[in-house]
Amino acid sequence: MRVLLVHPSALMYSEIFLRLEPLGLERVAGAARDAGHTVRVVDLQVAGEDRLRREVMSFRPQALGISLNYLANIPEAIELAARVKRVVPGCFVFFGGHSVSFVAEEVLQQADGAVDAVVRGEGEPVIAPLLDAVRDGGVDGVPGVVTAAGRGPAPLMLHSIDSPLPARDLMRNRRRYFIGELDPCASIEFTRGCPWDCSFCSAWTFYGRSYRKASPEAAAAELAGIREPNVFIVDDVAFIRPEHGNAIAAEVERRGIRKRYYLETRSDVLLRHPEVFERWARLGLRYMFLGMEAIDAAGLDLYRKRISPDENIRALETARKIGITVAINLIVDPAWDEEQFRVVREFALAVPEIVHFTVMTPYPGTEIWHTESRRLTTRDYRLFDIQHAVVPTTLPLGRFYEELVRTQAVINRKHLGLRTAFGAARVLGRNLLHGQTNFARMLWKFNKVYNPERQLADHRMPVHHELPLPKRLDVGDRRQLYVHTRGATQGAPSRRVAE
Ligand code: B12
Ligand code: SF4
Numbered sequence: 001m002r003v004l005l006v007h008p009s010a011l012m013y014s015e016i017f018l019r020l021e022p023l024g025l026e027r028v029a030g031a032a033r034d035a036g037h038t039v040r041v042v043d044l045q046v047a048g049e050d051r052l053r054r055e056v057m058s059f060r061p062q063a064l065g066i067s068l069n070y071l072a073n074i075p076e077a078i079e080l081a082a083r084v085k086r087v088v089p090g091c092f093v094f095f096g097g098h099s100v101s102f103v104a105e106e107v108l109q110q111a112d113g114a115v116d117a118v119v120r121g122e123g124e125p126v127i128a129p130l131l132d133a134v135r136d137g138g139v140d141g142v143p144g145v146v147t148a149a150g151r152g153p154a155p156l157m158l159h160s161i162d163s164p165l166p167a168r169d170l171m172r173n174r175r176r177y178f179i180g181e182l183d184p185c186a187s188i189e190f191t192r193g194c195p196w197d198c199s200f201c202s203a204w205t206f207y208g209r210s211y212r213k214a215s216p217e218a219a220a221a222e223l224a225g226i227r228e229p230n231v232f233i234v235d236d237v238a239f240i241r242p243e244h245g246n247a248i249a250a251e252v253e254r255r256g257i258r259k260r261y262y263l264e265t266r267s268d269v270l271l272r273h274p275e276v277f278e279r280w281a282r283l284g285l286r287y288m289f290l291g292m293e294a295i296d297a298a299g300l301d302l303y304r305k306r307i308s309p310d311e312n313i314r315a316l317e318t319a320r321k322i323g324i325t326v327a328i329n330l331i332v333d334p335a336w337d338e339e340q341f342r343v344v345r346e347f348a349l350a351v352p353e354i355v356h357f358t359v360m361t362p363y364p365g366t367e368i369w370h371t372e373s374r375r376l377t378t379r380d381y382r383l384f385d386i387q388h389a390v391v392p393t394t395l396p397l398g399r400f401y402e403e404l405v406r407t408q409a410v411i412n413r414k415h416l417g418l419r420t421a422f423g424a425a426r427v428l429g430r431n432l433l434h435g436q437t438n439f440a441r442m443l444w445k446f447n448k449v450y451n452p453e454r455q456l457a458d459h460r461m462p463v464h465h466e467l468p469l470p471k472r473l474d475v476g477d478r479r480q481l482y483v484h485t486r487g488a489t490q491g492a493p494s495r496r497v498a499e
Helices: 023-034 049-059 071-087 104-111 124-136 216-224 242-255 267-272 274-283 297-302 309-322 338-350 367-371 397-415 418-433 438-449 452-458
Strands: 002-007 038-043 063-067 092-096 117-119 145-147 186-188 230-233 260-265 285-293 325-332 354-359
Touching: 002 023, 002 049, 023 038, 023 063, 023 124, 038 049, 049 071, 063 071, 063 124, 071 092, 071 104, 104 117, 104 145, 117 124, 186 216, 216 242, 242 274, 260 274, 267 274, 267 285, 267 309, 274 285, 274 309, 285 309, 309 325, 325 338, 338 397, 354 397, 397 452
Parallel strands: 002 038, 002 063, 063 092, 092 117, 186 230, 230 260, 260 285, 285 325, 325 354
Antiparallel strands: 117 145
């Protein structure tokens, strides 16, 4: 079967710092190809819509799958689906991915016939049975599939994440993937899932708090096959299990692989086993993203981070000692007033680390989606990108964005201060020499993208598709939030870490 897989465009406010390959979609493409289908992929993060139009006209797909990890992309995906259906009426159109798994029925309804099915959960185990069912009939019975007829059986989980390999070779414009100065940059997955349960996050609810590890041999073999000199490790929390991090490191050393890495982890994981991160720093680990989220104990408790402010500070010191550059994330509460913005600005200026701000957003699939008592002020999917306020702000909304942008700008200036500017110039020179311009563009784009009037104006865009209202749920039994629950695996059951 001819299958076209599409990733929607990048979200405006994240694009300046990074743009990375859609690894999940590439793995789905890999599984479909392994099952004998002819697969093409268009990533609208790095390709224009004309490329998609040309692909649809020449390839005439029999099935079109759109990846929806991000809520904010849902309206765009519905429009794309409708357009493709008009051009190729017989094409079976389906959505899949993280975010759409939590609002599958509603999105199907909103698409008004343009989408035939939404796949909940992991795509690899289901893509082959789904495509078989498209050909033979009986789509309703495929695990994880939601159609107009309702929900099919529970989604399946991969037993081992060692395969299928992502179909990286199907991606055009790979040189456009980057994160900061790691330009160009590929992505890899060493583990899947997260055993923690932060209240604002849906990573743990999607995977039902399961946690799977790639075998060190498979991880290193995949790494060796990556052409890019830089690699982003997509794991929610890297190196939770020190023996796993060490085993992959040993394989990487044995094979003599040299790359530069960027990963995400938690402060307590770093503090418990700094030696693993030290070993990876010797292998090329340059950047680490730490979701600190709040600078005080009350905020950390509210988000159920299970970390103290002291641990966060000690983690920063540890990373500095190891020589890894840290990017911190802090969550901006829409309830903040000028004083609270001033306090975090002071903190952000006092530490040498890169500080990012995201706005507290109740997402479907998170606990706060069901428990957050504040009313949603908008249900426009596009504003659920953690750069807009979707619950009431204490400051007038315009003032809130002024404070937010002012805080981001002060910090941006800090990073573009003299010392950094010289460092950046060196990196720029090196990258430009190799024809890599993503990092250069990022440095000049900040003021154009981050602009309070523009953010405020986003709230006035006409809305065609609205997010469903949250249902108040007693999350005492948190399995009600899960997409994947224990049991429904492809092969043997997945390994779980203690809760
Ligand atoms: C790596 C990552 C990124 C990367 C890469 C993103 C990319 N281009 O794909 C970067 C760093 C760029 C990124 C950025 C952002 N991210 Co992000 N990201 C993740 C993370 C940690 C892992 C995703 C991943 O690669 N997993 C591994 C692959 C193999 O799995 P996967 O992508 O989920 O794909 C599987 C399934 O979803 C499904 N699937 C996926 N696509 C399709 C398509 C079809 C047709 C089918 C059938 C199935 C299917 O099958 C795949 C294989 O099992 C997730 C958290 C998580 N654990 O999911 C957050 C997450 C997806 N990100 C999130 C957010 C908020 C963001 C940002 C908005 C943050 C910001 N401050 O700007 C930006 C927006 C980026 C954009 N679109 O422009 C949220 C999503 C919130 C939401 N509900 O919309 C998540 C859930 C994190 C969280 N804890 O809340 N992100
Ligand atoms: S925020 Fe990080 S540690 Fe917390 S549940 Fe999500 S992925 Fe896990």
